[in-house]
Every structure is written in C-alpha cells, then in structure tokens.
Amino acid sequence: MPTEKKWIIAPEPETTKIEELSQAININSVLSKILINRDITSFSEAKSYFRPSIEDCHDPFLMQDMSTAVKRLTKAIDNEEAILVYGDYDVDGSTSVSMMYSFLKNYTKNLHYYIPDRYLEGYGISKKGIDFAEDKNCSLIISLDCGIKANEQVKYANSKNIDFIICDHHNPGQKIPEAVAVLDPKRQDCRYPFKELSGCGVGFKLIQGFCIERKIPEHHAFELLDLVAISIAADIVAVTGENRTLAFYGLEKINFNPRPGIKALLQASGLKEKITISNLVFQLGPRINAAGRIDHAHLAVRLLTAIHEDEALIIADDVSNKNNSRKDFDQNITSEALSIIGDDTELLAASSTVLYNKNWHKGVIGIVASRCIEQHYRPTIIMTESNGKATGSARSVDGFDLYGAIESCKEYLEQFGGHKHAAGLTLPIENIPAFSAAFEQVVKNSITEDQLTAKVHIDSYIEIDQITEKFYTILSQMDPFGPGNMQPVFAAKDLKILGEPLILKEKHLKLTVKNKNGNQKITAIGFGMAEYKALIMNSNDFELAFTIQENHFNGVKSLQLYLKDIRIE
Known part of the structure; x- marks a missing residue:
C-alpha cells in the first residue's frame, strides 16, 4: 500500500479580501487566495512580488x-x-x-x-x-x-x-x-x-x-x-525577501545572457526552454555537485569561471559524465540502505534512521539520506568511513530541529555543523553505536506523531476547467519558487478518469482526468505512483493533489498535472 500522507489545506481568506485583490490586479479568486495566504494583499505588494526590484x-x-x-x-x-x-x-x-x-x-x-x-x-x-x-x-x-x-x-x-x-x-x-x-x-x-x-x-x-x-x-x-541564484536553489534556502530578488535577477541572466560555463551546462542538460529554480535544483545543481562528489570541486570552478565556450563545453561534458556516475552510486546505495531498514524490525520501529557502511561513497550519502526519508519518513543520518573516521550526512523531516538533536549528542562527535533541516558530522567509528542510541533517544523523546507523518501542503482546491493558459501564465510569474514561496499545490475532487491509466517504465502512472460535470480534460503524471492504478480504477471517489506545469513534446506545449498524492475516499 502507498504511504498515507496528511493533507494540510491552506485557510480560506475573507471573501471581501479575495474580491478586493482580484479586482485590484485582475486575477481570479483562486490566485488571489494563494497570494493573500502569502501575505500579499494589495496592488503595491503584488507589484513588488511579481516585479522584484534590485533596489x-x-x-x-x-x-x-x-x-x-x-x-x-x-x-x-x-x-x-x-x-x-x-x-x-x-x-x-x-x-x-x-x-x-x-x-x-x-x-x-x-x-x-x-x-x-x-x-x-x-x-x-x-x-x-x-x-x-x-x-x-x-x-x-x-x-x-x-x-x-x-x-x-x-x-x-x-x-x-x-x-x-x-x-x-x-x-x-x-x-x-x-x-x-x-x-x-x-x-x-x-x-x-x-x-x-x-x-x-x-x-x-x-x-x-x-x-x-x-x-x-x-x-x-x-x-x-x-551564480547566486544557483546557490540559492541548490542550498534550499528561503526564496523570500532579498533571496527572491537575487534569484529573480540571477534567473534573468541565466535565461538571457548565461556565462559560458552555465550555457555549456544547459546544453549538456538538454534544457532549451525558460530556466526556473526547479531546473537549477534538479538539473544544473546536481551536475555542479557531482564534480566534488565523484572527483574534485575544482572542476566545477573551472567550468563556472571558463571564458571560452569551447573549453566550457569540454568541462561540462566531463561534469555530466561524473553526474551519471553519481546517479549509479546513489541508486545502488539507496537500494542497499532501504534493504537494511526493511530487514531489521528494530530499525523499522525506530523514530530515526542511522546507518553506517564503510564502503558507501561519501559523495552521495546526503542524497541517500533524502531518498530514505521518501520511504521511511523520519530524521535520517547516513554514514561512511573517511580517513579512519565515520562521516555522515543528516536530513530532517518537516518541523523537526535536526541540528538541535545532533547537538544534544555532541559528546560522541568530533565535528558537526549545519542547520535545522540538514547537517554533517564526523565521529570516531567506535562511537557509532553510542551515538546512534543517543540520537534515537533524543528523537524519540522530542519528535511528535505529526512530525513523523509526511504532509502535502495544498494551497487551494480547483476545478479542472479553471486550469487555462491565462491561469498558468499568471501562476508561472510567481516563480522563483522555493522555501517560503513554494510552487502552489492544488487539489481537485469529483473527478472522472478517461480511458485506462497507463504504467510507464513499470513505476510511473499516467492518466487523463476531467471533472464529472466539466468539459475540459487534462493529463496527469505521477512519478513512482504506479501502485495507485488499481486503487483509483476500483474507486468511485478519489482526489488528486498536484502542481501545474507546462509540458513540451515534439514542439507542442500543453498543460499537465504533476501529482503529489492521490487520496482514495
């Protein structure tokens, strides 16, 4: 069975506030609701939000x-x-x-x-x-x-x-x-x-x-x-306030006048459309990171400081090859880690995950920690051996102070650093059992049941017929997205499936839906959600949570739903 997630629906603002903002900036009520819940309630605030000024x-x-x-x-x-x-x-x-x-x-x-x-x-x-x-x-x-x-x-x-x-x-x-x-x-x-x-x-x-x-x-x-925009995206810092301004103008430069190294990376990534924060997080960032993970980060600096396009293309190709190697390490180690958890009843019942394997590649343990959280939603630390010590990368779940939990166990550590959501640490190998037990105890005593439940934060319910090109044009202008200004997530109910859902590459779900009383149909993709096919086929009532994105295929643009969750009633 799929992991059940808790849906958190954003509060409904006062009707008068929604109407006032809708009239002031000529947008529909769904978009007004989203903006109001992000503390944008007037024309001047909307102007600053949609058109950040370098000043x-x-x-x-x-x-x-x-x-x-x-x-x-x-x-x-x-x-x-x-x-x-x-x-x-x-x-x-x-x-x-x-x-x-x-x-x-x-x-x-x-x-x-x-x-x-x-x-x-x-x-x-x-x-x-x-x-x-x-x-x-x-x-x-x-x-x-x-x-x-x-x-x-x-x-x-x-x-x-x-x-x-x-x-x-x-x-x-x-x-x-x-x-x-x-x-x-x-x-x-x-x-x-x-x-x-x-x-x-x-x-x-x-x-x-x-x-x-x-x-x-x-x-x-x-x-x-x-370069600042790439750092903001890859380091997952808040995309609010000054960061949003810096990211906005950084993306402008990337889209209209990229430096040779970034231009070469875009080419190596196969990205041709307008670049967003999401592209920086999932396409460019991992390639830049791969240099330091698989070889040495000097390669990334050589790429990003390259003056000539020919040189940049050669380095970008090398960086992309290292990123492919990184993916192989990532997939293999994630599979090993998940097997260890699945085969250990104590680990399955724990409030945290702490794993050590001296043969795991240090360059991908942070990624593996994040992958493990996708399957077992709890604070996670993945460790390997480096220079005779255990070195680890830690990742948290929504609302839990990971840094504080690690700091509570500092007597076992030689070095640690980071913040609430992610951290790194180093300790003597012989201290691993004591540290693991102490960390588990701290997490168990302080984490709440709610923090151990994966959540989908939903900005608004929407009718499929409301998802138009004009709607998407305004929605896309809310970019750059990131912590504090996340890409809006919508939910839809009273849906009907058209035809039989498809399973792609044995793990992804593709379906076409419309509102039961509506006319407009739209395609939805659920990555890694193949197991939902039978559930929705046998259900008379289900709801989708999704983001809306533009799909480009064979030169044709169309709007598509990217599923975050499916709720079977």
Whole structure:
C-alpha cells in the first residue's frame, strides 16, 4: 500500500479580501487566495512580488563586520597582497568561489582559489588549505560558505600572519573565530535585516560593499547573480525577501545572457526552454555537485569561471559524465540502505534512521539520506568511513530541529555543523553505536506523531476547467519558487478518469482526468505512483493533489498535472 500522507489545506481568506485583490490586479479568486495566504494583499505588494526590484536589496554595510571586511580587502588589493579564495565543495561553495574569483581577478593578479578535497580533508577550513595559502605567500584568505566554527583553524592562520575574512551563513558556535572580519547574518550581534542568505549570497554582499566603497558601478556585482541564484536553489534556502530578488535577477541572466560555463551546462542538460529554480535544483545543481562528489570541486570552478565556450563545453561534458556516475552510486546505495531498514524490525520501529557502511561513497550519502526519508519518513543520518573516521550526512523531516538533536549528542562527535533541516558530522567509528542510541533517544523523546507523518501542503482546491493558459501564465510569474514561496499545490475532487491509466517504465502512472460535470480534460503524471492504478480504477471517489506545469513534446506545449498524492475516499 502507498504511504498515507496528511493533507494540510491552506485557510480560506475573507471573501471581501479575495474580491478586493482580484479586482485590484485582475486575477481570479483562486490566485488571489494563494497570494493573500502569502501575505500579499494589495496592488503595491503584488507589484513588488511579481516585479522584484534590485533596489530592494539591503545595504551591505548593515552586516556586522562589513566595513572592516571591505577595508581589509581594499588594503590587500592596493598593496598587491596575495589573496586566497577558499570555499566548500558543494554547489554553494563552488558557486561562491567562482563568483569571488571571477570578480576579484578584475582588480588583482595575485589571486588563488582553494576547495578542500571532500575525502582527504572533509568539510570546512582545513590546515592543509591554510598551508597552501602560506606556500602561495597569501596574507588574506576569504572563506565562503564555511568558517563560522573554524576557531582553531583561524588561530593556526593567525600564527602564520594570514588574515581571514569569513563569509558564512551557518549557525555560529558559542564563540566567533578570531578573524579580521566575520560576515554571517545569523550572528546574534548582526543587525542585517535578512537572515537567510546562502553562503554565496553573503559573499555577494561583500562584493557589493566593495563596489560601493570603491565607487565601482554596481552592475559589475549584479552580473554575478546567476551564480547566486544557483546557490540559492541548490542550498534550499528561503526564496523570500532579498533571496527572491537575487534569484529573480540571477534567473534573468541565466535565461538571457548565461556565462559560458552555465550555457555549456544547459546544453549538456538538454534544457532549451525558460530556466526556473526547479531546473537549477534538479538539473544544473546536481551536475555542479557531482564534480566534488565523484572527483574534485575544482572542476566545477573551472567550468563556472571558463571564458571560452569551447573549453566550457569540454568541462561540462566531463561534469555530466561524473553526474551519471553519481546517479549509479546513489541508486545502488539507496537500494542497499532501504534493504537494511526493511530487514531489521528494530530499525523499522525506530523514530530515526542511522546507518553506517564503510564502503558507501561519501559523495552521495546526503542524497541517500533524502531518498530514505521518501520511504521511511523520519530524521535520517547516513554514514561512511573517511580517513579512519565515520562521516555522515543528516536530513530532517518537516518541523523537526535536526541540528538541535545532533547537538544534544555532541559528546560522541568530533565535528558537526549545519542547520535545522540538514547537517554533517564526523565521529570516531567506535562511537557509532553510542551515538546512534543517543540520537534515537533524543528523537524519540522530542519528535511528535505529526512530525513523523509526511504532509502535502495544498494551497487551494480547483476545478479542472479553471486550469487555462491565462491561469498558468499568471501562476508561472510567481516563480522563483522555493522555501517560503513554494510552487502552489492544488487539489481537485469529483473527478472522472478517461480511458485506462497507463504504467510507464513499470513505476510511473499516467492518466487523463476531467471533472464529472466539466468539459475540459487534462493529463496527469505521477512519478513512482504506479501502485495507485488499481486503487483509483476500483474507486468511485478519489482526489488528486498536484502542481501545474507546462509540458513540451515534439514542439507542442500543453498543460499537465504533476501529482503529489492521490487520496482514495
């Protein structure tokens, strides 16, 4: 039987508010309801939402330590000091390094970049990276998407007379590193208005601040927003406030004037239509990530900083091949992990999943954790061996503070970091049983039954006849979507199936439906939902939850439902 999900229907706003907004911006009541539930209730708010302005970006100097950071960077450039740009090996880190390196090379020739090896060094600032800076005579390191907890590493750099500017967006520890400047909107003493920037976004604010200080036209900074948009999408940060503005203009650049590396990636991905946040999450992001997962993230930086299209196409092809290898690892390890859970009655009954296998590929354990949650909905940690230690990636379920749960078990850990929804950790292999038991106990004592139930958040019920091209045109303008501004999910009832549903590739469901009293029919696709065929064929009453997307096939465009769930009454 399919896993039952709880449907959460958005509240119905006051009728007068729906009517007022519908008249003010000339849209139907379904769209007005969605906007009102996203706190958009007037013409001016709708205008800001549908047409974000780059002027909505906050003053970078509101960020704690920004003035100091800009002065130190300016000094380094004026004195021709060697600078090292240091970033993490995931998409956020790779885009951050590519962005900062691409920008600074216009102002200094004495520039290097460094990304730690996922397998030899692990996450964050490494002493090996600092030694690299020393070998290159660098007196300044700009770290991106990492460093907020690198107290010992910064001390090590200080002992070598190497300064640090840290640009991070993760939660700080109890003590801020003794760097020249620490830019992180999540610092308790930081008054920056928007707290949810990506690591690349924090680095962008440093570039923006530098432009203001040096009176460089800010369009030089805005040219880099394509990379910021990819980081926002891939790091699953909130697509609200300033992030939505940055993503909006970043997508514009990707669609109308992509840099050679992104253009080559689009070609390798087979993407030809308008690029959305969803494309960045599911097509471009995994390819960029694959470089660091399967080989080394330097490859991703080479791609994203490439100047010539011929070079970019060669690298993009290599990156795509690595992504194919990543998919193979992902599928095989996910299958192994699910088998372990299915064969263990204790694991099946647990409130969490913690698995370790020394032979699993470190590059895909985060993906495997997410895949396991799709089948067994609970906080999940997947671990493997790296450099004689157990290293793991953790993923959470809706509403549960994963970072807090891991922090409660820190006595067993050597290192951990992340946020409420995802985290990474390192521990001695011999500590795995004790940590697993402690983590399970914390989760069991604090997670609610509701948090252990997968949910489908539905914005509105809709009639199939209401799904028109005009409706979709307005709906698509709500993009960029993401946390805080998710793609609207609709539900429909009183449906009739036309013909017999099809099973595609033995696991996907395709059907054509209409309202029982309606005229318009529409195709629906349910990925991995083949087991629902018999259930809906034998039911007189069922409901669909879905998003609406445009399908392109043989040059023909049509609207299609992408199913999130099927509820049998």
